[in-house]
Amino acid sequence: MSRTESKLxxxxxxxxxxxxxxxxxxxxxxxxxxxxxREEALGLPEEWFELNGFLKIGDNGLVTIMAPNPEFGQNVTxxxxxxxxxxxxxxxxxxxxxxxxxNTDVFTRQFAGGSQSVRQGWVNGLREAGAAAKYxxxxxxxxxWGVSASDITTKEGxxxxxxxGNSAGYGEMASLAxxxxxxETLELKKPSELTLxxxxxxxxxxxxxxxxxxxxxxxxxxxxxxxxxxxxxPAFGMRLKSFDATTAKQMSGIKEVFTITSFPNDEPRGYxxxxxxxxxxxxxxxxxxxxxxxxxxxxVEWEQSPATQITTAGFGGTQxxxxxxxxxxxxxxxxLMQQMAARPGRIERRDGNPEAAFKKAAKVIERTxxxxxxAHNAMEPMNFFARVTDDMVHLAGPxxxxxxxxxxxxxxxxxxxxxxxxxxxxxxxxxxxxAYDHYVVEAALISRHMKAPVKLVYTREDDMTNGIYRPSYxxxxxxxxxxxxxxxxxxxxxxxxxxxxxxxxxxxxxxVENYLAxxxxxxxxxxxxxxxxxxSNFIAGAEQSFLDEVAEAAGKDxxxxxxxxxxxxxxxxxxxxxxxxxDRYAGVLELVREKSNWDQPxxxxxRGVSAYxxxxxxxxxxxxxxxxxxxxxxxxxxxxxxxxxxxxxxxxANMVEGAVVDGIGHSLYSYLTFNNGATEQxxxxxxxxxxxxxxxxxxxxxxxxxxxxxxxxGEPPFPPVFAAVANALYKATGKRxxxxxxxxxxxxxxx
Amino acid sequence: xxxFQLQINGENRAVNVDPNTPLxxxxxxxxSLKGTKYGCGIAQCGACTVHLNGTAVRSxxxxxxxIGNQPITxxxxxxxxxxxxxxxxxxxxxxxxxxxxQPGQMMSAAALLKANPNPTDEQIASSLNGNLCRCGTxxxxxxxxxxxxxx
Ligand code: FES
Ligand code: FES
Numbered sequence: 001m002s003r004t005e006s007k008l009x010x011x012x013x014x015x016x017x018x019x020x021x022x023x024x025x026x027x028x029x030x031x032x033x034x035x036x037x038r039e040e041a042l043g044l045p046e047e048w049f050e051l052n053g054f055l056k057i058g059d060n061g062l063v064t065i066m067a068p069n070p071e072f073g074q075n076v077t078x079x080x081x082x083x084x085x086x087x088x089x090x091x092x093x094x095x096x097x098x099x100x101x102x103n104t105d106v107f108t109r110q111f112a113g114g115s116q117s118v119r120q121g122w123v124n125g126l127r128e129a130g131a132a133a134k135y136x137x138x139x140x141x142x143x144x145w146g147v148s149a150s151d152i153t154t155k156e157g158x159x160x161x162x163x164x165g166n167s168a169g170y171g172e173m174a175s176l177a178x179x180x181x182x183x184e185t186l187e188l189k190k191p192s193e194l195t196l197x198x199x200x201x202x203x204x205x206x207x208x209x210x211x212x213x214x215x216x217x218x219x220x221x222x223x224x225x226x227x228x229x230x231x232x233x234p235a236f237g238m239r240l241k242s243f244d245a246t247t248a249k250q251m252s253g254i255k256e257v258f259t260i261t262s263f264p265n266d267e268p269r270g271y272x273x274x275x276x277x278x279x280x281x282x283x284x285x286x287x288x289x290x291x292x293x294x295x296x297x298x299x300v301e302w303e304q305s306p307a308t309q310i311t312t313a314g315f316g317g318t319q320x321x322x323x324x325x326x327x328x329x330x331x332x333x334x335x336l337m338q339q340m341a342a343r344p345g346r347i348e349r350r351d352g353n354p355e356a357a358f359k360k361a362a363k364v365i366e367r368t369x370x371x372x373x374x375a376h377n378a379m380e381p382m383n384f385f386a387r388v389t390d391d392m393v394h395l396a397g398p399x400x401x402x403x404x405x406x407x408x409x410x411x412x413x414x415x416x417x418x419x420x421x422x423x424x425x426x427x428x429x430x431x432x433x434x435a436y437d438h439y440v441v442e443a444a445l446i447s448r449h450m451k452a453p454v455k456l457v458y459t460r461e462d463d464m465t466n467g468i469y470r471p472s473y474x475x476x477x478x479x480x481x482x483x484x485x486x487x488x489x490x491x492x493x494x495x496x497x498x499x500x501x502x503x504x505x506x507x508x509x510x511x512v513e514n515y516l517a518x519x520x521x522x523x524x525x526x527x528x529x530x531x532x533x534x535x536s537n538f539i540a541g542a543e544q545s546f547l548d549e550v551a552e553a554a555g556k557d558x559x560x561x562x563x564x565x566x567x568x569x570x571x572x573x574x575x576x577x578x579x580x581x582x583d584r585y586a587g588v589l590e591l592v593r594e595k596s597n598w599d600q601p602x603x604x605x606x607r608g609v610s611a612y613x614x615x616x617x618x619x620x621x622x623x624x625x626x627x628x629x630x631x632x633x634x635x636x637x638x639x640x641x642x643x644x645x646x647x648x649x650x651x652x653a654n655m656v657e658g659a660v661v662d663g664i665g666h667s668l669y670s671y672l673t674f675n676n677g678a679t680e681q682x683x684x685x686x687x688x689x690x691x692x693x694x695x696x697x698x699x700x701x702x703x704x705x706x707x708x709x710x711x712x713x714g715e716p717p718f719p720p721v722f723a724a725v726a727n728a729l730y731k732a733t734g735k736r737x738x739x740x741x742x743x744x745x746x747x748x749x750x751x
Numbered sequence: 752x753x754x755f756q757l758q759i760n761g762e763n764r765a766v767n768v769d770p771n772t773p774l775x776x777x778x779x780x781x782x783s784l785k786g787t788k789y790g791c792g793i794a795q796c797g798a799c800t801v802h803l804n805g806t807a808v809r810s811x812x813x814x815x816x817x818i819g820n821q822p823i824t825x826x827x828x829x830x831x832x833x834x835x836x837x838x839x840x841x842x843x844x845x846x847x848x849x850x851x852x853q854p855g856q857m858m859s860a861a862a863l864l865k866a867n868p869n870p871t872d873e874q875i876a877s878s879l880n881g882n883l884c885r886c887g888t889x890x891x892x893x894x895x896x897x898x899x900x901x902x
Contacts, residue, residue: 073849073886206842209850211833212786212826216851219785227780252752252769288789289769289776379790379798379851379885428788428851429885460791650845654891658848661887684795684883693876695889 049174051136053106054084054129061157061171063090066100069121070112070400071205072378072430073658074714075651078204080121082647086196087130087188090170091157097204102402102422110424112400113435113530115615115712118647122710131186133177140176141168191645191707200650205426217397217425218457220385225453226255228284228446229291231300232277232466235677236526237327239305240279248283248297253290257283257298260445262438263412268311268318270411272404275438276467276527282446288457305525323525327677330472333497334370336522337474341368345493345518348504351574352514357489361480365553369477369542371740372671373497374470375679375687376531380428381463382439385455386447388413393420393444394453398427398434405437409444432530436468461682469672470531471496473538477546480514485554487512487565494539495520498528501535507585507613508547510578511565526674532662533715536614541667541722541740544610548727549736558609558727559593562586580613587704588620588640595702596622596638605635608728612720616711617643618704621660623696623724625732632732634664634725636698639717644708653701656717660699663721665690668743688741755815759784760828770816775799777815778825786826786854790883797882800855801825807862809881826854829861837861840899848886856882860896869900 045058055065065081065088081097102110108124109116134154141159142149145166152161160167208215233239245257262278263269281300285291307325311318358364384397393415399405402422410417427434443456458466473496480489490512494502500519509515531537551561563586570582589611593599598607604626611620624636637660646652669688673680681687726737754767759782766781773792778784778801787810790798794809801810802824829835837857847853856879863870863878870878875896884892 071849073847075848202842202845203847205850206845206847207833209847209853210826210838210841210857211829212784212854214785216788218789221783221785287768287772287776287780289772289780293769377885379788379796379849379883381789427849429849431885460793654845654848654888657890658887661889662885665887683793684791685793689883689885690887690889691881691883692879692889692893693873695876695887695893697872697890699890 045171047175049178051133051174051177052129054126055088055133057133057170057174059171059174061169062094062096063088063157063170064096064098067097068100068107069110069117070402070424070427071099072112072398072400072427072434074112074117074655075203075648076112076117078201079118079647079651080126081204082196082201083118083121083126084130086194087127088134089154089156090196092196092201094157099424102406102424104403110402112430113432115617115715117712119616119709119711127188128186131188132182135182135186136177136180137170137173139180140173141166144173144176194645197645197647198649201648202650215426216380216428217385218380218383218428220396220425220455222385222387222453225385225455226284226286226450227288227291228282228443228454228456229295229459230280230282230442230456230462231295231298232280232462233302234465235327236276236467236674237304237325237677238302240281241301241303243281243298243300245298248294251290251294251297253286254294255284255286256450257281257294258449260442260449262441262445265308265310267411268313270404270408270437271313271315272401272436273312273408273438273441274436274468274527274529276525280442284446284450284454292459322523324523326525328524328526328674329676330372330673333472333674337370337472337495337497340495340520340522341474341476341493343520345495345520347516348502348519349509349515349517349575349577351509351512352489354489354491354514354516357514358478358480358491361488362483363481363553364478365481365550366476366478367546367549367738369475369545369738371473371538371541372673373472373526374531374666374670375464375672375681376431376433376468377464377687377689378427378429378431378433381460382433382458382466383456384440384443385453386443387453388444388448391419395421395440395444396423396425397440397443398425398430399437399440400427400430400432400435401437404435405440408437408441412441413444413448431532432534433468435530460684464682464687465679467527468529469526470537471499471501471528473501475501475539475542477542479546479550481550481554485556487550487554489514491516492543493518493520494542495522497522497526498524499535501539503535503539503579505577505579507569507580508565510573510575511569513574515574533614533719536612536715536719537722540610540612540614540719541726544612544720544723545726545737548608548723548730559589559598562589562611584618584642584704585611585613588618588642591640591702591704592620592622592638595640595700598622606728606731608724608726608731610720610723610727612716614719615715617641617713617716619717619720621720621724623728625728627732632729634696634728636700637696637724638700638702640702640704641713641717642704642706643711643713643716644706645710646703647710649703652703652713655713656701657699659717660721661690661695663718664696664725665694667722667725667740668694669741671741671744753816755818756820757815757818758820758822760824766815768815771814774801774810774813774815774818774823778810784825784827788851788854790852795881796852797859798852798855800858800882802858802862805862805865807859826858829857835861836899836902837864837895839902840895844891844895844898846888846891846895848888852882852884852886856884856892860892860899864896864900870896
C-alpha cells in the first residue's frame with residue numbers, strides 16, 4: 001500500500017452524503033443497468049446507503065458507482081467507475097453504473113476533452129472515493145466484530161477477518177458504515193496490487209446501445225415539449241437583415257417564429273461561447289418534420305456584416321477580438337497562407353545558430369504541408385433541451401463542458417449559477433464540437449421566450465454549416481544535413497487560419513543543435529474550435545512526413561533515424577523546455593518496429609511509420625499499404641501506445657482503432673471549402689467521410705506495459721495517423737503527399 | 752393530415768400526420784421509438800435504417816404514405832429481449848463507442864445476414880457502406896457481423 005493525502009476533504013464527502021436524499025430518489029428505471037440479468041439474479045436492494053458522492057451500497061451487496069464525467073464514446077462510463085471500484089474492492093458483477101448529475105460541489109472536472117478524464121480522475125479523487133468507502137466498511141466491520149480494522153481484508157465485495165473467522169458482504173455492513181469519519185490520509189493500492197484495473201471489461205451501456213434505448217440528447221423528451229430549429233446566415237460574414245414568416249406561421253403545427261441573440265456583441269463571452277451567427281431566426285412547433293418544413297417557408301434577407309469587436313474570456317483573462325468583415329474563399333485562403341509563410345514569422349524558439357548551420361549545410365531539404373478546414377460531424381447533430389421557468393433553468397443534453405455552459409447560460413439569462421441545472425445525456429460523438437455552448441444558450445433563450453419546454457435540434461445542414469471548425473493550416477519545414485548526413489539544423493514555420501498549429505517545444509526540438517520555430521496566423525470570420533487533438537492533428541502529420549523525407553535524404557531507416565535523434569535528446573538534450581520524454585517516445589517506436597515486422601519486408605506491402613506525443617500519451621503507428629488494381633489500399637495498421645497503466649484494455653484498444661480509422665479518413669478524404677463565405681459542403685453527400693469499404697482490414701494495438709500513472713487515449717492515437725498514411729503511400733506509389741486530404745489535393749490547395 | 756395504420760414491430764400503430772412525413776420522424780416524434788436515429792435526412796449515413804418488409808431501408812427518405820401495410824421493424828423490435836444474434840455479437844465484441852450509429856449498423860447487418868447468412872468481408876463492407884460511423888468502429892462491426900453469422 002502507498003499512502004497518499006486524501007484529495008477529497010471530509011467536508012466534501014459529508015456534503016455529498018447530505019445530497020444523498022436527492023440521489024436516493026432517482027427511480028430505478030433511470031439507472032440504465034449494465035446487465036439486466038445481474039439485477040434479476042440479485043434483485044433490488046431494500047435500501048441504498050450512500051457512503052460518499054461517488055457510490056452507494058445496497059443492503060443486498062449491489063453497488064452503484066457514479067460515472068462522473070460526460071460520455072461521448074471514450075467509454076469513461078465504464079473506465080472511471082472501474083477506478084473507483086478497484087479501490088473499493090468490488091465484485092464488478094454486482095456494480096451498477098449511474099451517470100452522475102452535473103454537480104461541481106461533489107465532482108471535480110466534469111469535462112470531456114483534452115484526453116484528461118482518466119488522467120485527472122486517477123490523481124484527483126476517484127481512487128480516494130473508493131478507498132474512503134472501503135475504509136468506512138472496514139471500520140464498521142471492526143466495530144461489529146470487536147477486532148482491529150487493520151486485520152480485516154477485502155476482496156470482491158466481501159470483508160474478512162481471518163483470525164476470528166468473521167466475514168460479511170459489503171451489503172451487510174453498509175448501513176453501519178454510513179457517517180464513519182474518514183482520516184486525512186487514505187491508503188491507495190500500488191500498481192502491483194491492482195486487480196480490476198487492467199482487466200478487459202465490456203461497456204456497461206452495451207446492452208442499452210444495441211437495443212436502441214433513448215439515451216442521447218436528441219432522444220430526450222418531457223411532457224408538453226416543443227421542437228425548435230434555428231435559421232442562421234448562409235455564409236460567414238453575413239448577418240440577419242429581416243425576415244417574413246407570414247406563410248411559415250400558418251403552417252401545420254407551427255407555434256411561433258422569432259429571433260434570438262445568443263451572445264450580444266457588447267457582453268463578454270465565455271471561453272467556449274464561440275458563435276459566428278449570434279442573431280438567428282427561430283421556428284418553434286410541435287414536431288421535427290413540421291418545423292423543418294416551416295423553416296424552408298421563412299423568407300429571410302441577409303446582409304454583409306461589418307467588422308465587429310467582441311470580448312472573449314480566455315484562460316489568461318479577457319481579450320478584445322476584431323472579427324473581420326468579408327466573404328472568404330478557400331482559394332484565397334491558400335494563397336494568403338503561402339504569402340504569410342514567405343514572410344518572417346514570430347519566433348517561438350531558437351537554439352544555437354540555425355542561420356549559420358543552414359548556410360554551411362551539405363544538403364538542405366524544404367517542404368510545405370497544408371490542410372483544409374474540417375467539420376466535426378458528430379453523428380448526433382447539435383441539440384439541447386431547455387425548460388426555463390421563473391425559478392429554474394432546467395437543461396438536458398449532450399455536452400462536453402457543462403461547467404462552462406452553466407456559466408454561459410447563467411450570464412445570458414441573468415440568473416445565479418445555482419438556478420441552472422444541467423442533466424448530462426450520452427453524446428452521439430463530440431470530437432471537441434460539444435465543448436461549445438451556443439446551442440445550450442439558444443435552447444434556454446427559446447424556452448424562456450416560449451414559456452415551455454423546448455428541444456432545439458440542428459439539421460445536419462445546420463450543424464455542418466454553423467462553424468467552429470478545425471482550422472486550415474500550413475507548415476514549412478527545413479532541415480540541414482552535413483556531409484555525414486547528420487541533422488545539424490531544423491526549422492519549422494507554421495501558421496493557419498486563424499491560429500498557428502506550432503508546438504515549438506515538441507520533438508525534434510531538443511534533438512537538434514540548431515533549431516528555429518516560427519508562427520504566424522491570418523484573421524478570419526470563420527469560427528474555429530477544438531477538434532480531436534487540436535493543432536497536433538495537423539502538425540504531427542507535417543512533421544512526421546517531413547522527418548520521413550529527411551531520413552530518406554540522409555540514407556537512413558526512418559525508425560532508426562528517429563531513434564538516433566531521441567538518443568541525442570535523452571543523453572544530451574538541447575534546451576530545457578522539451579515537451580516529451582525521449583525514453584517513452586523511443587519505447588513506442590521500438591515496440592511498433594517489433595510488432596509490425598518492420599525489419600522483415602514483405603512482397604507487395606509498403607510500410608509507413610509515424611510517432612507522436614501529445615495529450616500526455618505516446619503513440620507510434622506502422623501502416624501497411626498494398627496496391628489493388630492500381631489503387632493504394634490500407635491493409636493493416638500496427639499501433640504501439642504508451643498511456644501508462646491501461647484501465648480497460650478492451651475499451652482502450654477500441655479507442656485506438658477508432659482514432660486510426662478517423663485519421664485515415666481525414667487524411668485521405670475529408671475537407672470543407674468556402675465560396676463567398678459559404679461552405680461548399682453541407683451534408684454527407686458532399687462532405688466525404690471514411691466508410692466501411694475504406695477501413696483497413698486489421699488494426700493491431702499494443703500497449704507498453706509500465707506502472708506509470710494512466711493518461712488519456714481519446715486524442716493521442718489520432719495525430720500520428722496522417723503521416724503514417726503519407727509515408728506508406730509514398731512507399732507504395734513513389735509520390736509524396738503534402739496537402740491533405742491526399743486523395744483530392746489539387747482540387748482545394750490550388751483552387 | 753391523414754391517418755395511417757402502420758405495422759411496426761408486430762403491432763398495429765395508428766398515426767395522424769402529413770402524408771409526406773418521413774417514416775423516421777413518425778417513429779421518433781409520434782411513436783416515441785427513438786432507437787432509430789437521425790443523422791443526415793438524405794439517405795447518406797444509414798443512422799435511420801429500419802426494415803421494411805425485411806429489407807434495410809433509410810427511414811429518413813421514405814414518406815409515411817408510401818408504406819401501406821408493409822411490416823416495419825425497428826431496433827426496438829429486432830428481438831424481444833435484445834438477444835438477436837447481431838445484438839449478442841455487438842455486445843460480445845464491445846463494438847460501440849458513442850453508439851449513435853449502431854442501431855442503423857445493426858439493422859443493416861441483420862438484413863444482410865438474413866439474405867446472406869455467411870457474407871464475405873467484401874459483402875459486409877458493401878452492404879454496410881451506407882452506414883457511417885464517425886467514431887470509426889468499422890472493424891469491430893465487421894467482426895461482429897461475422898460473429899453473428901455463427902450464433
Ligand atoms: S438519416 Fe437517414 S440516411 Fe442519414
Ligand atoms: S459509434 Fe459513434 S458514430 Fe458509430
